[in-house]
Amino acid sequence: MSLYYDAVSVLTAPASTGGSFKSRIYNSRSLKASPAQLYALIIEASKWDILLKEVIEAAGIIKLEPKLTPHLALLLVHDHLLAKNGIAAPAAHPLRQAVERHKTRLRGEFTKARVRRGCATVADLRDAIRREKDAANGDTAIYPRWVRINNVRTDLAAQLQSTFASYRQVESLPELARPDEPRLRIDPHIPDLVAVPPGLDFSTSPAYRSGEIILQDKASCFPAYLLLGDQEEPWRGDLMDGCAAPGNKTTHMASLLSKTAKASKQGRTIPRSHIFSMDASAVRAKTLQKMVSAAGADSFVSVLQGQDFLALDPHDPRFENVSGLLLDPSCSGSGIIGRDDKRKRRQDEPEPSQQTKHQKGQRNPEPDTPSATDENDLPSAPLSADRLTKLSNLQTRIVEHALAFPAATRITYSTCSIHLLENEAVVSRVLASDVARTKGWRVMRRDEQPEGLRRWKYRGVREERVQRTSTSIGGGEGENGGCEVPAVEAEEGNVDVNLTDEDLEGCLRCWPGDDEGLGGFFVAGFVRDENAVKQVDVDEEKDEEEGGEEEEDDEWEGFSD
Numbered sequence: 001m002s003l004y005y006d007a008v009s010v011l012t013a014p015a016s017t018g019g020s021f022k023s024r025i026y027n028s029r030s031l032k033a034s035p036a037q038l039y040a041l042i043i044e045a046s047k048w049d050i051l052l053k054e055v056i057e058a059a060g061i062i063k064l065e066p067k068l069t070p071h072l073a074l075l076l077v078h079d080h081l082l083a084k085n086g087i088a089a090p091a092a093h094p095l096r097q098a099v100e101r102h103k104t105r106l107r108g109e110f111t112k113a114r115v116r117r118g119c120a121t122v123a124d125l126r127d128a129i130r131r132e133k134d135a136a137n138g139d140t141a142i143y144p145r146w147v148r149i150n151n152v153r154t155d156l157a158a159q160l161q162s163t164f165a166s167y168r169q170v171e172s173l174p175e176l177a178r179p180d181e182p183r184l185r186i187d188p189h190i191p192d193l194v195a196v197p198p199g200l201d202f203s204t205s206p207a208y209r210s211g212e213i214i215l216q217d218k219a220s221c222f223p224a225y226l227l228l229g230d231q232e233e234p235w236r237g238d239l240m241d242g243c244a245a246p247g248n249k250t251t252h253m254a255s256l257l258s259k260t261a262k263a264s265k266q267g268r269t270i271p272r273s274h275i276f277s278m279d280a281s282a283v284r285a286k287t288l289q290k291m292v293s294a295a296g297a298d299s300f301v302s303v304l305q306g307q308d309f310l311a312l313d314p315h316d317p318r319f320e321n322v323s324g325l326l327l328d329p330s331c332s333g334s335g336i337i338g339r340d341d342k343r344k345r346r347q348d349e350p351e352p353s354q355q356t357k358h359q360k361g362q363r364n365p366e367p368d369t370p371s372a373t374d375e376n377d378l379p380s381a382p383l384s385a386d387r388l389t390k391l392s393n394l395q396t397r398i399v400e401h402a403l404a405f406p407a408a409t410r411i412t413y414s415t416c417s418i419h420l421l422e423n424e425a426v427v428s429r430v431l432a433s434d435v436a437r438t439k440g441w442r443v444m445r446r447d448e449q450p451e452g453l454r455r456w457k458y459r460g461v462r463e464e465r466v467q468r469t470s471t472s473i474g475g476g477e478g479e480n481g482g483c484e485v486p487a488v489e490a491e492e493g494n495v496d497v498n499l500t501d502e503d504l505e506g507c508l509r510c511w512p513g514d515d516e517g518l519g520g521f522f523v524a525g526f527v528r529d530e531n532a533v534k535q536v537d538v539d540e541e542k543d544e545e546e547g548g549e550e551e552e553d554d555e556w557e558g559f560s561d
C-alpha cells in the first residue's frame with residue numbers, strides 16, 4: 001500500500017522541491033515503493049486524470065469514504081478500473097475496500113463517460129482523453145501514423161484500391177481525427193506516403209505483413225527523397241547507407257529506385273543501381289537484413305552486417321561507383337516526441353501489438369514482418385553539453401568520411417535531434433573541412449531539391465531552440481514540469497554556425513508541436529560542385545594529418561542514442 005501513499009507524497013510535494021517526477025522518485029531516500037512501479041503508476045494515472053476525476057465525482061465516493069483523499073482516490077480508482085491486476089493491495093486492505101465497495105457505481109460512471117465521448121473501446125477512449133488533455137494544454141498538434149507505400153512490391157494506386165479502399169481521403173491532418181470512419185491524407189511533400197489516424201494497428205494487415213506498406217515517420221522519409229529526388233531517369237551509380245539499421249531509409253531508397261526503374265522506358269523492374277547498407281551494430285544489422293528482405297529488395301541491396309562505416313576504405317574497388325550516400329548516424333534523439341499515449345516513442349517504433357519479445361517482455365509474439373523498429377533508442381540520461389559535443393564530433397567525422405568516396409556527387413546527413421550542435425553546426429564544420437573544400441562540396445540549395453521538399457517551409461536555423469514539455473496529474477499540483485525533451489544540462493555556450501543564408505535555406509528542419517504532425521528532425525544535402533573547389537594550403541593539410549591521431553581518439557559514443 002506504500003505505493004499509493006508514496007505516489008500521493010510525490011504528487012503533493014511543494015513546487016519548490018524541484019525536478020521532474022522521475023528525478024524526484026529515483027533520487028528519493030524516503031519512498032518505500034519500487035521507483036519503477038511508482039513512476040509507472042503516476043504516469044499512467046496522469047493520462048486518465050480528467051476522466052478519473054469525472055468518474056470519482058459522479059460516483060460521489062470521496063464523500064462516502066473518509067479514508068479517501070482526492071489524490072488517493074484518483075490513483076486507486078485508476079488501478080481498479082484500468083490496471084491489469086487491479087489495486088496493488090491485499091483484498092482486505094481498508095483502502096482497497098473503500099474503492100471496491102463502489103465498483104458497480106464506478107464501472108457504470110466509467111461506461112457513461114466513454115459513451116458520452118462516442119468511443120466504442122477503451123483504446124478509443126484513451127485517444128479521446130489524450131486529445132482533450134492536449135486541447136486543454138493548448139497543444140493541438142496531431143501526430144498521425146505515417147504509412148509509406150513500398151514501390152518494390154506495389155504502388156500507391158494499388159494500395160488505395162486495396163488496403164485503404166474503405167478510407168476517405170481528406171485534405172488536412174485535423175480532419176483525420178474523426179473516429180466514425182477511416183480516413184487518410186495523401187502527403188503533399190513526400191511521394192507515396194499517407195497519414196492515417198494515430199493508433200491504427202496494421203499488424204494484421206496483409207499489406208503490412210507482406211512488406212507492401214512500411215510504417216515510417218514522414219520526417220524520416222526526407223533523407224532518401226532528398227538524395228534521390230523525383231528522378232525520371234534512373235540514378236547513375238551505386239548508393240550507400242552508412243548508418244542504416246533498422247532500415248527505413250535503405251528500404252525507402254530501394255522503393256524510390258524501383259519506382260524510377262518501373263517508370264523508365266527501358267522496361268526494367270529491378271534497379272540498375274546497387275545499395276550498400278550497413279550498421280556497426282551486428283544486432284541491429286540483423287533487423288536491417290530482415291527489413292530489406294521483407295521489403296523485397298535483396299536482389300539490389302547488400303547488407304554489410306556489423307560494419308563500421310568509418311572503417312570502410314572509400315577507395316575499395318567495390319565502392320568505386322558509389323555516387324550517393326545517406327548518413328543518418330546516432331544522435332541525441334532530442335526531437336523524438338510522444339505519440340498516441342504521450343509517452344516518448346521512437347521514430348517508427350511499431351504499435352505495441354507489433355513489438356517484438358525483445359521490446360516488450362514475452363507477451364507478444366514476434367510479427368512475421370520485421371517492420372521498422374526503433375530508428376533510435378530512447379535518450380535515457382539528461383544530455384550534457386559534453387555529450388552533445390562528442391556526438392557532434394562523431395557525426396562530423398562520419399559525414400567527412402562520406403565526402404571522400406571518389407565517385408560521390410550527392411550526400412545527405414540527417415538526425416532526429418533538435419540541437420544546433422548536431423545539425424547546422426555539423427554542416428558548418430563539414431563545409432570547412434579540407435575534404436569538402438578540395439573536392440568542391442557545398443550544401444544542396446533549396447532550388448535544387450526535389451519538388452516536394454522545395455515546398456517544405458521549415459529551414460535551417462542559427463540559434464538553439466530547445467523545447468520543454470511537461471506531464472501533469474491532478475491539474476499539475478505539486479508538479480514542476482517534467483522535462484520530456486532532453487534539455488541540455490549545461491548552458492549551450494556559443495555554437496558556431498558559419499553558414500550563408502543560402503546554405504541555411506538548403507537545410508530542412510521539422511519541429512515537434514506544430515501542425516505538421518512531426519517530431520524534431522534535421523536533414524541537409526551536400527552536392528559536389530567543381531566550381532566550388534578550393535585550394536587547401538599544403539602545410540595546413542600536413543598539420544591536420546599529423547594532428548589526425550587526436551581525432552581518432554574521440555570517445556566512442558555508442559551505436560544509437
Ligand SMILES: C[S@@+](CC[C@H](N)C(=O)[O-])C[C@H]1O[C@@H](n2cnc3c(N)ncnc32)[C@H](O)[C@@H]1O
Pocket residue numbers: 220242243244245246247248249250278279280281284307308309310328329330331374375376398558559560
Ligand atoms: C539513427 S539510427 C539509423 C536509423 C536508420 N537510418 C533508419 O532509417 O532506419 C543510427 C544507426 O547508426 C549506427 N551507427 C552509428 N555509428 C556507426 C558507424 N560508425 N558505422 C555504422 N553504423 C553506425 C547505429 O548502430 C544505429 O543503428
